[in-house]
Amino acid sequence: MTLDRRQVLAVTLLPLAAAPRAQATPESLQAAITAYAGGAEIRDGRVAIEIAELVENGNAVPLAVQVAGVAAGQLRRVAVFTSHNPQPEVAVFHFSPRFAGRARVDTRIRLATSQRVLALATLADGSVWRAQADVLVTLAACVEG
Amino acid sequence: MATRALVHLPAVLRRGEAFEVRATLQHPMETGYRRDSDGRMLPRDIVRRFEARLGTELVFAADCFPAIAANPYLAFWLRLDEGGTLELRWTGDRGFQHVETVAIALA
Numbered sequence: 001m002t003l004d005r006r007q008v009l010a011v012t013l014l015p016l017a018a019a020p021r022a023q024a025t026p027e028s029l030q031a032a033i034t035a036y037a038g039g040a041e042i043r044d045g046r047v048a049i050e051i052a053e054l055v056e057n058g059n060a061v062p063l064a065v066q067v068a069g070v071a072a073g074q075l076r077r078v079a080v081f082t083s084h085n086p087q088p089e090v091a092v093f094h095f096s097p098r099f100a101g102r103a104r105v106d107t108r109i110r111l112a113t114s115q116r117v118l119a120l121a122t123l124a125d126g127s128v129w130r131a132q133a134d135v136l137v138t139l140a141a142c143v144e145g
Numbered sequence: 146m147a148t149r150a151l152v153h154l155p156a157v158l159r160r161g162e163a164f165e166v167r168a169t170l171q172h173p174m175e176t177g178y179r180r181d182s183d184g185r186m187l188p189r190d191i192v193r194r195f196e197a198r199l200g201t202e203l204v205f206a207a208d209c210f211p212a213i214a215a216n217p218y219l220a221f222w223l224r225l226d227e228g229g230t231l232e233l234r235w236t237g238d239r240g241f242q243h244v245e246t247v248a249i250a251l252a
Contacts, residue, residue, distance in 0.1 A: 059214060060214035072222065087212065099199065099225060
């Protein structure tokens with residue numbers, strides 16, 4: 001029996017097609033954001049995301065979130081979300097009203113593919129502020145196998 | 146192998162002046178979305194919570210998800226009027242726990 005090129009391709013590519021990648025959906029992202037913000041109105045501004053626009057390796061992408069123009073003790077929480085990782089949540093950071101030195105946090109995150117990173121900051125007055133950044137990933141993280 | 150952590154603070158800490166605490170923990174942060182070479186799902190094994198306390202006061206905390214990179218790195222800022230013992234605690238899946246303490250003396 002001989003196999004032509006088309007049959008070989010069909011057989012070898014089938015497992016890939018049959019196993020969809022786990023990925024957050026717009027609905028699960030929205031649900032995660034709503035779970036974080038509660039009923040608070042989410043406004044754009046005040047928060048800044050520092051992340052490279054183009055990263056070669058999604059396994060450990062430096063990320064900083066900073067809130068400008070507020071005293072350090074005014075920042076209560078920062079949450080980070082991604083649009084196309086398997087799970088939308090990345091982290092939630094909690095700040096101390098008494099001991100915080102600056103309204104800023106740094107970490108390193110995984111990006112499974114090119115996608116949008118969102119940061120939400122909750123201030124002492126209950127207001128919630130949002131920033132977004134689109135990141136191109138040339139080599140994705142092994143979030144999945 | 147014992148878990149290792151690196152905690153970095155500025156050499157001189159001054160009363161009432163903000164300084165950065167940088168902490169790195171040796172940990173795979175296995176996401177729970179990957180498979181091994183035989184196609185079996187690798188169970189999730191992540192650090193879920195990080196807490197920094199000065200004495201009994203919580204001064205910073207983080208809830209972590211699988212999208213935090215392996216060997217999790219966290220850096221945050223403190224401003225203190227009194228020194229004390231800074232305790233950094235990581236807890237996670239499979240009963241994981243690691244504690245580092247740093248004595249803080251203010252100039």
